[in-house]
Amino acid sequence: MFLTKSIYKRTASILRTEEAGERRPETVFRYNPRAKKYIIRVKAEGVFVTIPYGGNLSYAEQFFKKNEATIRQQWEKYQEKNISKTSLSPQQDRDLRCEAQRILPLLLERLAREHGFQYVSVRIRKSRTRWGSCSSRKTISLSLYLMLLPSHLIEYVLLHELCHTVHMNHSADFWALLDRHTQGQSQALRRELKNFNRS
Ligand SMILES: [Zn+2]
Secondary structure (H helix, E strand, C coil), X not given: CHHHHHXXXXXXXXXXXXXXXXXXXXXXEEECCCCCCCEEEEECCEEEEEECCCCCHHHHHXXXXXXXXXXXXXXXXXXXXXCXXXXXXXXXXHHHHHHHHHHHHHHHHHHHHHHCCCCCEEEEECCCCCCEEECCCCEEEEXXXXXXXXXXXXXXXXXXXXXCXXXXXXXXXXXXXXXXXXXXXXXXXXXXXXXXXXX
């Protein structure tokens, strides 16, 4: 477990750097002459306040202030759920790739050895839509954004892909196999991972 613990520490430090920078939502006020009322939208990139036809900025600001606590809460929840959507700076992306390249292949190799799986090669990709995939030639691709997950979910994704070296589908046999390699936790882990999903 030594290896995965160190992943987690490093991931946490990347997130902390973000926090130290500015962990507050950016607020954008914009006019929309077609809007019929003031609207507040909370998105990953920030908070958007729409000012309707005939409205004005100072009223919009008051409206925002009145709802600020709720907005902040919503935004924070959103950030947690969309960890991999959080935009990282190009430098953070590069750091993440470096870490991923150093750590994920070693971790995959170790898990394969411990659980008795065989794969041909591993690639690290900058994929925001999939955590991992496994080709029919048993090449496993892993997203560098896995580094933003807690260590037990990284292991879950790697074991999931390793099970695809045996079953190239999500059949009952596949889930039974994955269950055997995750101490019966495959569905719980799958649900937990969904909370981190990108869309
Ligand atoms: Zn799968």
